[in-house]
Amino acid sequence: MPLFPRAPRSPLYPVFSRYVLTSLFAFSLSAALAQPALAGVNVVATTQDLASLTEAVGGSNVTVSYIARGDLDPHFIDAKPSYMVKLSSANLLIAVGLDLEVGWLPSLVTGSRNPKIVAGSLGYLDASTAIKPIEVPSGSIDRSQGDLHPGGNPHYWMNPENGRKVARLIEQRLEALDAAHAADYKANLARFEATLTSKEAQWTAALAPFRGSAVIGYHPTFDYFADAYGLKVVGFVEPKPGIPPTPKHSLELAGIARAEGVKFVFVEPYHNPEDARSIGSNSGAKVLSMPTSVGGMTGVNTYTDLFDTLVRLITTGK
Amino acid sequence: MRSFRLVVSIVLLLLLPRVARAEDPAFGGQSFPGLMNPGISANGLFLAGAELDDGELAPASWTGSSADFAGKGETFGTGLSVQEMELQLTSAVDPYFKANLVLAIPGTEGIEVEEGFVTLTAIPRILVNVGKIKEPFGRENLTHTHALMTIDRALISQRVFGEEGLNDVGVNAQYMLPLPWYSELTVGVDAGSNDVVLGSGEPGGFGYLAHWKNLVDLSENTSAEIGVSGLVGQNQRGGESVVGGVDLTIKGHGGGRHQWNRVVWQSEALLLEKPDANGDVKQVGGLYSTLEYSFTRRFWLGGRFDLVGLPAPVDGGRTYAGSLVAAYTPTEFSAVRVQAQHQQLPGGHTADSIVGQLTFSIGLHPAHSY
Numbered sequence: 001m002p003l004f005p006r007a008p009r010s011p012l013y014p015v016f017s018r019y020v021l022t023s024l025f026a027f028s029l030s031a032a033l034a035q036p037a038l039a040g041v042n043v044v045a046t047t048q049d050l051a052s053l054t055e056a057v058g059g060s061n062v063t064v065s066y067i068a069r070g071d072l073d074p075h076f077i078d079a080k081p082s083y084m085v086k087l088s089s090a091n092l093l094i095a096v097g098l099d100l101e102v103g104w105l106p107s108l109v110t111g112s113r114n115p116k117i118v119a120g121s122l123g124y125l126d127a128s129t130a131i132k133p134i135e136v137p138s139g140s141i142d143r144s145q146g147d148l149h150p151g152g153n154p155h156y157w158m159n160p161e162n163g164r165k166v167a168r169l170i171e172q173r174l175e176a177l178d179a180a181h182a183a184d185y186k187a188n189l190a191r192f193e194a195t196l197t198s199k200e201a202q203w204t205a206a207l208a209p210f211r212g213s214a215v216i217g218y219h220p221t222f223d224y225f226a227d228a229y230g231l232k233v234v235g236f237v238e239p240k241p242g243i244p245p246t247p248k249h250s251l252e253l254a255g256i257a258r259a260e261g262v263k264f265v266f267v268e269p270y271h272n273p274e275d276a277r278s279i280g281s282n283s284g285a286k287v288l289s290m291p292t293s294v295g296g297m298t299g300v301n302t303y304t305d306l307f308d309t310l311v312r313l314i315t316t317g318k
Numbered sequence: 319m320r321s322f323r324l325v326v327s328i329v330l331l332l333l334l335p336r337v338a339r340a341e342d343p344a345f346g347g348q349s350f351p352g353l354m355n356p357g358i359s360a361n362g363l364f365l366a367g368a369e370l371d372d373g374e375l376a377p378a379s380w381t382g383s384s385a386d387f388a389g390k391g392e393t394f395g396t397g398l399s400v401q402e403m404e405l406q407l408t409s410a411v412d413p414y415f416k417a418n419l420v421l422a423i424p425g426t427e428g429i430e431v432e433e434g435f436v437t438l439t440a441i442p443r444i445l446v447n448v449g450k451i452k453e454p455f456g457r458e459n460l461t462h463t464h465a466l467m468t469i470d471r472a473l474i475s476q477r478v479f480g481e482e483g484l485n486d487v488g489v490n491a492q493y494m495l496p497l498p499w500y501s502e503l504t505v506g507v508d509a510g511s512n513d514v515v516l517g518s519g520e521p522g523g524f525g526y527l528a529h530w531k532n533l534v535d536l537s538e539n540t541s542a543e544i545g546v547s548g549l550v551g552q553n554q555r556g557g558e559s560v561v562g563g564v565d566l567t568i569k570g571h572g573g574g575r576h577q578w579n580r581v582v583w584q585s586e587a588l589l590l591e592k593p594d595a596n597g598d599v600k601q602v603g604g605l606y607s608t609l610e611y612s613f614t615r616r617f618w619l620g621g622r623f624d625l626v627g628l629p630a631p632v633d634g635g636r637t638y639a640g641s642l643v644a645a646y647t648p649t650e651f652s653a654v655r656v657q658a659q660h661q662q663l664p665g666g667h668t669a670d671s672i673v674g675q676l677t678f679s680i681g682l683h684p685a686h687s688y
Contacts, residue, residue, distance in 0.1 A: 269575065
């Protein structure tokens with residue numbers, strides 16, 4: 001029997017085989033020839049914060065784009081195929097790591113069909129390797145405790161010293177990928193660090209009156225920030241990480257807020273501050289909508305803008 | 319057809335040297351066996367339903383056995399049942415391949431390999447899947463049962479591909495076209511064993527598939543996806559079956575605190591042409607359209623409209639159905655859904671059902687599908 005026997009055919013058969021398939025292959029060939037190339041190192045960062053740090057270090061020698069906008073919850077980003085297009089031509093993918101992107105980045109990387117950016121390659125950078133994570137769970141953990149991150153709290157960019165460490169790591173990787181511009185990257189990093197050092201002195205001085213103040217977070221997003229500036233986090237609006245608030249938990253938290261004299265309830269831009277209103281009204285704590293990333297609020301365009309805004313919101317209370 | 323077979327053969331030949339590299343003995347040995355275990359996840363779907371029909375589902379013109387009448391879609395009956403349980407294992411095989419194995423228990427008895435395939439990821443712009451695969455025909459066919467918006471599959475999908483969908487042993491290559499938007503061209507060949515469409519039973523009775531998917535961002539928060547699919551192959555009567563499909567999906571969500579306010583509109587039309595026992599070409603066509611809206615992170619509502627019998631009536635008439643779904647999702651790992659459905663069958667018969675479903679997922683964090 002022949003491998004491909006001829007047999008009676010549907011009337012649709014010649015349309016499908018002759019016109020549809022031929023058109024598809026002709027189109028793919030012409031499209032392949034029409035795609036322009038990007039100049040410099042093409043970097044895709046998973047968040048706007050990492051993108052901002054990369055722009056500061058890479059300067060004009062890199063093209064930087066990002067996936068998760070700063071006003072969206074980075075745990076729950078849609079794995080849109082259009083992000084695969086961005087990643088398909090990337091020389092370097094920079095991820096937050098610590099499983100922050102576990103729900104969406106692996107499928108984007110596979111879908112990008114770009115072997116240069118898979119984990120373990122020179123084109124993949126896990127920025128969390130630069131820092132020491134806090135709140136690393138110990139003992140037995142499972143999802144009855146909420147959506148825990150086994151490697152520790154992934155919101156580490158909220159401490160500017162961690163931003164400095166990540167910037168240094170990015171500089172090293174850019175040098176490895178583009179040695180011809182190593183001097184530029186070193187100079188850019190030095191400039192960024194000088195700005196950051198100067199800004200940190202201002203932020204520390206501005207927040208000095210708040211050292212030791214009790215605060216409540218919606219999610220453990222602000223814990224690194226609290227660590228950096230001596231704030232004491234006494235509870236979370238979420239009953240467990242990633243679990244939406246309940247009225248019962250909010251009542252209990254209001255009691256804790258009264259007992260601890262909580263000054264602020266910090267709410268991310270992607271959570272509804274109404275969820276925290278009852279805690280504030282029952283305890284006297286001020287509910288503040290706070291950016292947690294570059295792009296999280298109007299005017300937060302760079303990594304240092306993020307802390308300028310956080311400090312302004314706390315010191316002015318609005 | 320000859321040119322299509324030639325292209326498939328060339329693609330397979332080009333892949334051979336890369337496949338051979340995966341057998342390099344340098345990749346043997348493990349120092350930390352536990353770390354090399356595949357990611358494991360499992361999910362289950364439990365049902366409680368009630369069904370009412372008028373006792374005679376086939377139209378008066380139907381000459382076959384009433385049990386063979388396929389006009390009514392899956393409605394799960396009355397009582398408690400397990401819809402499905404799945405165990406999924408996934409891992410990188412080596413620097414070149416990823417593997418995925420999905421074992422399904424439909425109901426409570428018998429294990430079947432729903433999917434078991436390796437994906438070659440080492441070629442820029444191309445993914446090659448080899449094994450038993452949910453084939454990329456339209457949108458719904460790729461979706462696992464627990465990820466469907468509704469509890470059942472669309473009626474036209476069930477009529478054209480059967481309850482299991484187009485899921486066969488085969489090989490396909492998915493090429494991302496170098497365009498500013500996402501444009502993916504898939505060509506594949508399968509074993510031709512889908513009972514409804516193909517099922518020639520011959521070793522050479524292959525099915526040949528092509529799918530072209532395009533996704534365009536209409537704004538930062540809104541996207542539109544348009545797909546065209548086609549399948550040809552030898553059927554059990556020695557003739558050629560052809561299936562064509564088009565799909566359109568529009569998705570949008572808010573920004574900031576409105577990130578959870580989401581809307582999804584998905585529509586798909588399928589047409590099967592297949593010679594019947596007399597050699598006459600018979601058409602089975604239809605469409606479905608779903609609309610889903612999330613009010614909050616925890617609650618969403620949705621609906622689906624079904625029409626089977628386009629362009630011509632099938633089995634004595636057209637089937638219409640409307641479904642409403644309400645869902646409560648405490649976390650991304652569990653959900654409770656309730657679906658009410660009315661089917662208007664040929665001959666004026668009806669079938670009404672209401673079914674509740676509890677789903678859970680444990681193990682490896684699931685990828686959020688798009």
